[in-house]
Amino acid sequence: MGKTSEIKFIVNLDEQQMPENITWSASDSTNQTGEPCKSMMIALWDGNEKNTLNINLWTKDMQVDEMHTHFFQTLLNLGDSYFRATANPYVREEIKQFCMDLADKTRAWEESERKDV
Numbered sequence: 313m314g315k316t317s318e319i320k321f322i323v324n325l326d327e328q329q330m331p332e333n334i335t336w337s338a339s340d341s342t343n344q345t346g347e348p349c350k351s352m353m354i355a356l357w358d359g360n361e362k363n364t365l366n367i368n369l370w371t372k373d374m375q376v377d378e379m380h381t382h383f384f385q386t387l388l389n390l391g392d393s394y395f396r397a398t399a400n401p402y403v404r405e406e407i408k409q410f411c412m413d414l415a416d417k418t419r420a421w422e423e424s425e426r427k428d429v
Contacts, residue, residue: 315340322346323369331371350374351382380418387411 318339324332335346351370358365370379391407394400 320346321352326372331369334369334371350378353382353386384411384415 316339320337320339322333322335324334326332334349334352336349336352337344337346351374352367354367356365356367357363387407388411391404394407395404
């Protein structure tokens with residue numbers, strides 16, 4: 313039998329059920345008290361239902377620029393993972409191009425928002 317590792321997330325909620333703190337730990341890590349994080353995006357494949365289940369949480373102190381970075385890095389990572397799983401180079405390149413275009417549009421949107429304030 314192979315090795316088993318457990319990954320645990322602890323989410324502390326405020327009175328409105330909004331995440332205040334998120335920590336994570338892995339059973340094979342040296343830090344068993346938990347590492348703090350501000351955001352998590354987890355996608356699980358339900359083979360029986362043929363459906364993706366998602367858990368997307370972020371803390372109240374997550375800054376918008378941090379969310380931009382986290383989101384874009386997650387998209388790029390998904391493209392790389394998809395390539396490793398399927399060897400399909402087109403999706404990885406399309407995701408990279410999409411991220412570049414979306415970053416440009418996001419930058420322009422942010423600049424127009426600042427002008428309106």
